[in-house]
Amino acid sequence: MSTVRVLTSHGEPRPTTNPYITMLTGALRRTPGMEVVPFSARAALLGRYSVVHLHWPETILGLGGRRFTGRLVRWVLAALLLARLTIARTPVVRTVHNVELPADASGAQRLLLRWFDRLTTHRIVLNDRTECSGPSTTIPHGHYRDWYTGPRSPMVPGRLQYVGLVRRYKGVEGLVEAFRSVADDSLTLDIAGAASSQELVVTVSALAYDDPRVSLRFDYLSDDDLVAAVTSAELVVLPYRFMHNSGTVLAAISLDRPVLVPDTPVNADLAAEVGPGWIHTFTGDLTGEAIEAALAAAREPRAASPDLSAREWDDAGQAHLAIYRLALSRAGSRERSAAPRSRASS
Template identity: 80%
Template sequence: MTPVRVLTSNREPRSTTNPYITMLTAALRRTPGVEVVTFSYRSALLGRYSVVHLHWPETILGQGGRRLTGRVARWVLAALLLLRLTLTRTPVVRTVHNVELPADAGPLQRLLLRWFDRLTTHRILLNDRTESAGPATTIPHGHYRDWYTGPRSPVVPGRLQYVGLVRRYKGVEGLVEAFRSVPDDSLTLGIAGAASSARLAATITTLADGDPRVTLHLGFLSDDALVATVTAAELVVLPYRFMHNSGAVLAALSLDRPVLVPETRVNADLAAEVGPGWVHTFAGDLTSADLEGALAAVRRPRAAAPGLDARDWAGAGHAHLAVYRLALSRAGSGVRA
């Protein structure tokens, strides 16, 4: 059977690339019948491929911090790519990481992102709770047990830890405020991860000022630093205002650390999947009582490790290849999602 040549929306993985993308790219390259072409505008506009696989299509449009001329050039190139995909009827597969458009996308960016959506032939869902506007296949987000292999830290009693990119919707400001209302001086809170803006970093720094129990590292974490930071925690707290899919949750669980996350159906499913004592939830705005209650809960007996067998990477490449072939068959029949 002819191999499927797939153009992915990510560039060639580097040390700072999202581990999910790096591990998936490696899994695809190990899979007979798949040829991976990582993204560049030269390969996208002039190269040869039979399927496009999108993850976060907004990355194709560029980041908001670039000069206006650079952003406009990226938008023009994206429009040319979209025109090529439209005219050639190239099937587009989309992994649904986020269920809404980026909050900071402008009108033209939203127009281009909706164009990508209209061209999507088949969607890959990371959980069964995600709604899809068309044909879809669920391929669960893989675990990180084989990725985060650096030295682990001894657990620090009473240590609460946030880790990951700091964005407004992730509720880190509310976490700091809730923690400062906790009267127990034996507890500590760490915030580790690069902030999405200088203003947000300044806000969090101001909120934490005056409480020596709170430590901030608002910068990039290497893999080894992330392992050391997460494993030192008694509880990892991810206080997102909205959470649907989260690699940070799986990173913590892959390192055998319990998590406190928003109460959602997806997180309830995850709690049932991994076993009792690993996933704790809060409803509404995070409070000091939520933090104290979750910490008390994680001190009760639980299994030695969360159950993540269903998220092994061994079959990921073959599962994606099956989706690519489905998308090609639909495109050949003239059907769009």
């Protein structure tokens, strides 16, 4: 079979790139029969590729950029790319990370994102609970055992840990309030991660200011910082108000630390997959009672490591290649059906 050239929606991975993207790119490059073309304006508009794979198409649009002129240039680039894909009938594969359009997308950006959606030939979902229109295939999010290899910290009894970007929907304010209602002075809470706004820093700091058991670090975490923080914890707490796919959950259990997360069907499936004792859940708003119950459950005997055998990266590379070939075959079928039939000579 011929080599499949895949244009990705991200550039060449850098040290600050989402580890999921970096590890997936490595897996794709290790898969025979595939060539990865990192995104750039030149590659997208003038390069040679047979399939496009989108993750967060809003990154192509410069969503969140501060300068209007910069965003406008990105919109024009996206429109030209979409026109090329439409005319050339290039198949588009989309990994569904988020189930809704970005809340801060403008009207123009939403139009372009919907255009990307209409061109999508096949969708990759990270769990069986993701609902989407059109053909889709589940490829589980790979584990992080081979990524987070920095020095581990000794586990601190009673340490509760939050890691990751501090945003409103992640419920960090509720975590601090719930923790403060726990009377046990042997417990500590550490919150580590960059905040999305100064307003949120002020809010969380005000909630925690007179409880010496709470420590706050509103800084970007390097990989080694994350490993040190997670492995120092007896329980990682992720009190999201909404959780569908979470790389942070997988980071924690890849580092052999149990987590407390919202009770959702996705998390219930993950708990069944990885084995007992690793995924603990709460319903509704997080409470002090839920924290204490999860910590007690996390102290029960469990396997030395969770079962992550279904999340090997080389398996993911082969699965992606199969989907790219499927998308190409469907595109070829559409072209044949759209082509005018030649008349038989008499």
